[in-house]
Amino acid sequence: MSYNINNKGYYGAFGGAFIPEMLYPNVEELRQNYLKIMAEPSFQEEFHQLLKDYVGRPSPLYFAKRLSEKYNTKVYLKREDLNHTGAHKVNNTIGQILMAKRLGKNRIIAETGAGQHGVATATVCALMGIECIVYMGEIDIARQAPNVARMKMLGAKVIPALSGSRTLKDATNEAIRDWINNPVDTHYIIGSAIGPHPYPDMVTKFQSVISEEIKWQLKEKEGKEDPDYVVACIGGGSNAAGTYYHFLDKEHVGIIAVEAAGKGIHSGESAATSALGKEGIIHGCKTLLMQTPDGQITEPYSISAGLDYPGVGPLHSHLYKSGRGEFYSATDDEAMTAGLELAQLEGIIPAIETSHALAIFEHKTFHPDDIVVISLSGRGDKDLQNYIDYFKL
Amino acid sequence: MNRINQKLQEDKKLLSIYFTAGYPNVDDTATIIQNLETSGVDMIEIGLPFSDPLADGPTIQASSTAALKNGMTSELLFEQLKDIRQSVSIPLIIMGYFNPMLQYGIEAFCEKCQAIGIDGLIIPDLPVDVYHSEYKATFEKYGLINxxxxxxxxxxxxxxxxxxxxxxxxxxxxxxxxxxxKVGFGNTQTEYFERIADMNLKNPQIVGFGISNNETFTQATTYAKGAIIGSAFIKHLTKNGVNATDEFINTIL
Incomplete structure (x- = not known):
């Protein structure tokens, strides 16, 4: 079985482009050009130069000695938190801003949940001198104030999404509506491995630098390219897609996904899409999503704004349904505890999103010889207030 | 012959009205349809509300959210419409997003539409390519125009x-x-209307988005067979209730 995208834009039964006709010319232009543009030597050169000199790649693959001792296995952390802007998101925005330039676009829109993708987008727009508009749910604006300030300082315009649950899903709706209203000059930088084809594939390919580096870094440290497991948290699933990418067809590498269970999978306040979702259409792709029996998309919940999304990327739906991926979910409490533990064992304060991946040790016991690579997708500076409130620091 | 095709053969410019089922009140659906027919409207689009209507602006979004809050579902809409053909003969189209239909089951949805006397569907996020390869046969089996x-x-x-x-x-x-x-049309629209008119397509065209009064209706139908009004009618419903349909239609025709 292949776990990569097919020529029609599907991963197994998931993916495609279910978009209103108003979006067709833009999405089709991108579909016809993205692989060609990405393959151009000048594109590759500029992309990798920026990843190196601007983002600070390669990000370290760090052997977490004390964490490994505690869980009696070999844990490596892929330090995406050390990237410029503090998370993996910038890998994709660098790629997409170069894509937008080559497509002749001079206006950028984006959606953001936790604000990490918004900041990463505002950053590359400042770098290139391109106008930037970020849609963000009104509730997320309130709970991620430092990131809102960063975007403004970077010159982006932050527009609150006032409809629906006023979180990531609604910010995405508003960004799509903006694109419908501005069909010629605008590129929409989607921040996760979601949306109509070719977005999930394009975002995955830009993020695949994560697993590309893991391979040679592990070879240096362990004498072999392949770990026994790769672990990542999943909201829409972009850091996970990048972490898994080069291991997808290597069945001896276990793929582990950790979703946000919120207050518990069956509490009614959860974002564990694989457990609670059913096949349907969200934001232009066929995938698993949380919905009512009548097909209305429901409001998810997670303490982490970045995982608070009712769908999951089509690649991940395919990994779940095919059994290639092992899916777990961590509650708010498990994630917060795992975040605190990492801070105290390794001196690294992770983003709350990332803390969900670290909670894997609550759910799975690894063999002492196993090499477990965890994507440390983001740093926790933006979440300090949440940690303060939770732990009464 | 399908009621839509029959209507399209009439030698007149057509006015089609969109409203969101379940708005302003959950049980207004049949009343609004009957009033619109009496007011001289030619075709009706019944909006099946969706939580995330990507192609819609604030007015239709708000009416959809309110309708869902009122308890509107696909099943309830079919229940409200089951006897509608006893009172109206106007062409009826259901306009909705694909996910609720997918969850109902496409075949079951189409079968129900045929049983009720629905003539066609408009599904903005079902692309023509996917329809053509996966669903056309089913729609045709139940006599539905997409x-x-x-x-x-x-x-x-x-x-x-x-x-x-x-x-x-x-x-x-x-x-x-x-x-x-947007309200009103400029030169860009006129050029576009002319370009399409010159293509001599086999299907007539009906213009939607941006039509709200007699002026825009007349501009649109100079080149096209008819025009569709949605947001402006919803605003009227919000302000004046379901029994003032004549008042609105008289400002258009």
Whole structure:
């Protein structure tokens, strides 16, 4: 079985482009050009130069000695938190801003949940001198104030999404509506491995630098390219897609996904899409999503704004349904505890999103010889207030 | 012959009205349809509300959210419409997003539409390519006309493809926008209307988005067979309730 995208834009039964006709010319232009543009030597050169000199790649693959001792296995952390802007998101925005330039676009829109993708987008727009508009749910604006300030300082315009649950899903709706209203000059930088084809594939390919580096870094440290497991948290699933990418067809590498269970999978306040979702259409792709029996998309919940999304990327739906991926979910409490533990064992304060991946040790016991690579997708500076409130620091 | 095709043969410009089922009150659906027919409207689009209506502006979004809050579902809509053909003969189209239909089951949905006497569907996020390869046979089996959208950015090649797959009319979106976003037409629209008129398509075109009064209705129907009004009618319903339909229609025709 292949776990990569097919020529029609599907991963197994998931993916495609279910978009209103108003979006067709833009999405089709991108579909016809993205692989060609990405393959151009000048594109590759500029992309990798920026990843190196601007983002600070390669990000370290760090052997977490004390964490490994505690869980009696070999844990490596892929330090995406050390990237410029503090998370993996910038890998994709660098790629997409170069894509937008080559497509002749001079206006950028984006959606953001936790604000990490918004900041990463505002950053590359400042770098290139391109106008930037970020849609963000009104509730997320309130709970991620430092990131809102960063975007403004970077010159982006932050527009609150006032409809629906006023979180990531609604910010995405508003960004799509903006694109419908501005069909010629605008590129929409989607921040996760979601949306109509070719977005999930394009975002995955830009993020695949994560697993590309893991391979040679592990070879240096362990004498072999392949770990026994790769672990990542999943909201829409972009850091996970990048972490898994080069291991997808290597069945001896276990793929582990950790979703946000919120207050518990069956509490009614959860974002564990694989457990609670059913096949349907969200934001232009066929995938698993949380919905009512009548097909209305429901409001998810997670303490982490970045995982608070009712769908999951089509690649991940395919990994779940095919059994290639092992899916777990961590509650708010498990994630917060795992975040605190990492801070105290390794001196690294992770983003709350990332803390969900670290909670894997609550759910799975690894063999002492196993090499477990965890994507440390983001740093926790933006979440300090949440940690303060939770732990009464 | 399907009621839509019959209507399209009439020698007049057609006025089609969109409203959201379950708004302002959950049980208003049949009343609004009956009032619209009496007021002289030619065709009705019954909006099946969706939580995330991507192609719609604030007015239709708000009416959809309210309708869902009122308890509207696909099943309830079918229940409300089951005897509608005893009182009206106007062409009826259900306009909704694909996910609720997918969850109902496409075949079951189409079967129910036929049983009630629904004539066609408009599904903005079901692309013509997917419809053509996966669902056309089912729609045709139940005698349903599926209506596709074109926009000023749609290429001639794609318009010809949409024309070849269509068997009723083409929904011509007047400008690059969500519903209710712009009022009035300028030179860009006129050029676009003329371009499409000159293509001599086999399906007549009905213009939607941006039509709210007699002036815009007249402009749109100078080139096209008819025009669709949505947001402006919803605003009227919000302000004046379901029994003042005549008042609104008289300002258009």
């Amino acid at each position: 209506v596709f959208l074109i926009t000023p950015q749609t290429s001639d090649k794609r318009i010809h493809f949409i024309d070849s797959v269509s068997d009723g009319f083409i929904y011509m979106v007047s400008s690059a926008s969500t519903t209710g976003a």
